[in-house]
Amino acid sequence: MTHWWRSAAGHLRTVAVSRFSSSVFRRSHYHTIQAIPRECTGSKVSARDRMQGRIPAVVFFQNLLDKNLDGRSQSKKHLLTVEKKQIKAILNSFDVPYFCSTRFPLQIRAGSGSSHLVESGTVLPIKIHKDEESGQILNLVFVWAEDGMKLKVDVPVVFKGEDVCTGIQKGGFLNKIRPSLKYLGPSEHIPSKIVVDVSNLDIEDRIFIRDIEVHPSLKLLSKNENMPICKVVPISLGNKEPIVE
Incomplete structure (x- = not known):
């Protein structure tokens, strides 16, 4: 047999x-994700952000998921919000499974409509949290994904x-x-x-x-x-x- x-x-x-x-690489770099910092956390704050057309998000080094942390890793962690319209546009141009295995440029501005750039770099989405009933995106998790980062x-x-x-x-x-x-x-x-x-x-x-x-x-x-x-x-x-x- x-x-x-x-x-x-x-x-x-x-x-x-x-x-x-x-083609995926070109499309991902066509979309530069725009974000602004958020200083407060909590369900009420997040609900307010969603009502305003924004999605709570966070970006950090992937090694923050490990127990051994360093100051550099902590300093690159940012609590953010991103525009719901932009994220939906990206998801419409990508099949959802590929979204979490594709790198995107990220720009963090000081505030909505601000030209002041707080931080920029390349990120990889690793999680999309959605409401089970409505399918609404509740929050996003990104990790820094610069060239050479494992x-x-x-x-x-x-x-x-x-x-x-x-x-x-x-x-x-x-x-x-x-x-x-x-x-x-x-x-x-x-x-x-x-x-x-x-x-x-x-x-x-x-x-x-x-x-x-x-x-x-x-x-x-x-x-x-x-x-x-x-x-x-x-x-x-x-x-x-x-x-x-």
């Missing part, structure tokens, strides 16, 4: 490739070629096992998405984490590189829910 468990790595390795999309990022996996996939055309379905992969590396080399081409997969073929090619500076934060990302499963198995192997 070993032939049913064959790897797609050999002749299919070249289709399981991640490349940073230049970040941990969950990169979404996108599957292409399902419409011409050999195995699917034979009556199988694509079991999407891993919706994202986590990497650690310089922010400028982290891709906004990982594109996996499944067009050449036959029934029982799979693509493994180890088959994915990214920039050599990126470290995969996974305990098992031999875990499959996807597999074409015979439809006779019935259940089309993701099967973790």
Whole structure:
């Protein structure tokens, strides 16, 4: 039965490739996020900001999530508000999963309409908190993402070629096992998405984490590189829910 468990790595390795999309890069730099400081916190203050068309946000170094802090990290932490209209415009031009794996320029002004620049740099959104019922964005979390800064990022996996996939055309379905992969590396080399081409997969073929090619500076934060990302499963198995192997 070993032939049913064959790897797609050999002749299919070249289709399981991640490349940073230049179009995504250009679009992200077309949007410079404008923010202003907020000195007060609390639910009432945040509710007032939202009523005024602004979204509470925070930006800091990712290592602030660790226990060992330093003064430089603390000094670069800012409580902010951003314009709801601008954030919605950005989300409309990006698929939401890619928003949290794409870098954006950030400018912090002294106040609304002010020309005085308090701080600027490149940031990566890491969380969008939304109201479960209304879908309203409650707040945003950014981390500084200048060139050379090492970040941990969950990169979404996108599957292409399902419409011409050999195995699917034979009556199988694509079991999407891993919706994202986590990497650690310089922010400028982290891709906004990982594109996996499944067009050449036959029934029982799979693509493994180890088959994915990214920039050599990126470290995969996974305990098992031999875990499959996807597999074409015979439809006779019935259940089309993701099967973790």
